[in-house]
Amino acid sequence: MQLPFTTLSAFRALMTEAPGADSAASNAARDRNGQLTKPPGALGRLENLAIWYAGWRGDAQPQINAPQVIIFAGNHGVCAQGVSAFPAEVTAQMVANFEHGGAAINQLAKAFSARMDVHALSLDTPTADFTQAPAMSEAELLEALQTGWAAVDPQADLLVTGEMGIGNTTAAAALAAALFGGTGADWAGRGTGVDDAGLSRKAAVVDAGLALHDSADPLEALRCLGGRELAAMAGAIAAARHHRIPVILDGFICTAAAAVLEKTHAGALDHSVAGHLSAEGAHQRLLDALGKTPLLNLGLRLGEGSGAALAIGVMKGAIACHSGMSTFAEAGVSDS
Ligand SMILES: O=C(O)c1ccc[n+]([C@@H]2O[C@H](COP(=O)([O-])O)[C@@H](O)[C@H]2O)c1
Numbered sequence: 001m002q003l004p005f006t007t008l009s010a011f012r013a014l015m016t017e018a019p020g021a022d023s024a025a026s027n028a029a030r031d032r033n034g035q036l037t038k039p040p041g042a043l044g045r046l047e048n049l050a051i052w053y054a055g056w057r058g059d060a061q062p063q064i065n066a067p068q069v070i071i072f073a074g075n076h077g078v079c080a081q082g083v084s085a086f087p088a089e090v091t092a093q094m095v096a097n098f099e100h101g102g103a104a105i106n107q108l109a110k111a112f113s114a115r116m117d118v119h120a121l122s123l124d125t126p127t128a129d130f131t132q133a134p135a136m137s138e139a140e141l142l143e144a145l146q147t148g149w150a151a152v153d154p155q156a157d158l159l160v161t162g163e164m165g166i167g168n169t170t171a172a173a174a175l176a177a178a179l180f181g182g183t184g185a186d187w188a189g190r191g192t193g194v195d196d197a198g199l200s201r202k203a204a205v206v207d208a209g210l211a212l213h214d215s216a217d218p219l220e221a222l223r224c225l226g227g228r229e230l231a232a233m234a235g236a237i238a239a240a241r242h243h244r245i246p247v248i249l250d251g252f253i254c255t256a257a258a259a260v261l262e263k264t265h266a267g268a269l270d271h272s273v274a275g276h277l278s279a280e281g282a283h284q285r286l287l288d289a290l291g292k293t294p295l296l297n298l299g300l301r302l303g304e305g306s307g308a309a310l311a312i313g314v315m316k317g318a319i320a321c322h323s324g325m326s327t328f329a330e331a332g333v334s335d336s
């Protein structure tokens with residue numbers, strides 16, 4: 001596949017040139033929504049979701065036939081600081097589990113008839129410990145962005161990006177702090193389940209990373225504090241915008257990765273909806289900073305795209321109603 005960018009500056013430029021929604025399609029969808037056999041507004045958020053989706057697809061009466069779930073995996077040097085309840089080997093072990101169909105996301109993707117792809121990014125070469133050095137070189141960041149971009153099927157009509165990476169809630173917390181301000185204590189959470197001492201350690205590790213790196217530029221923050229799977233998610237979400245594929249964001253790590261795009265170019269996440277609110281403490285703060293309201297709040301803190309995959313069902317429901325319902329005139333129902 002021919003990639004549209006081979007440098008970080010070309011990636012930045014692509015973001016500024018990215019297409020917007022088709023306002024004729026969203027206006028026609030809004031008009032159709034007003035004629036469907038229900039009291040005005042009775043389908044709640046489903047109504048605006050359908051109009052939003054129609055705008056991005058350029059079709060006032062769209063279908064969802066080809067959702068894609070992509071899981072990116074990466075390893076993190078910052079695990080050396082004792083920031084996770086699990087050992088780093090679990091990342092590769094879970095990739096094998098994804099490949100054999102045994103993880104939660106395999107079942108959720110199947111339940112909503114989504115294609116699922118798994119991309120492990122250089123698991124044998126973890127990123128550098130960001131308390132000591134930038135997590136990635138520019139070349140490594142570029143490669144991960146490109147992997148993410150190329151992973152998106154241009155024919156998909158809905159995208160979920162998920163991740164697997166022991167230690168990545170620490171990377172995501174550091175990234176969120178660099179993008180939105182605040183300290184480690186504001187953004188660190190329990191991840192896979194660290195105890196109180198682990199939580200304080202994570203906050204201090206984030207503060208050490210913030211003190212070491214000049215991360216005023218969002219892509220530079222991603223390079224210094226993030227990780228390969230975060231960069232790949234950012235690349236995939238940017239590619240989805242390029243192809244006008246709506247995106248459902250997953251939990252804390254996915255949202256932090258996506259936030260890099262929004263901070264690089266305001267409006268870059270207009271094609272994205274927050275699938276769920278993770279139980280990871282700072283996810284609400286992150287969604288607030290992005291102005292996104294999650295579709296679901298089920299107490300999940302798994303990652304691997306699970307909350308977003310569940311929200312495929314909500315999106316499918318919204319589109320089934322919008323595109324399949326009869327209008328008052330068609331059904332012979334009195335509209336007032
Ligand atoms: O998506 C979330 O909000 C989320 C919250 C807590 C943990 N996780 C998952 O757990 C792993 C990171 O946790 P940790 O404790 O190793 O930083 C990683 O594989 C994530 O997919 C994910």
Ligand SMILES: Cc1cc2nc[nH]c2cc1C
Pocket residue numbers: 086090094163164165192302303304
């Ligand atoms: C077992 C396990 C499964 C996961 N899936 C996503 N992150 C995870 C972290 C752990 C530890």
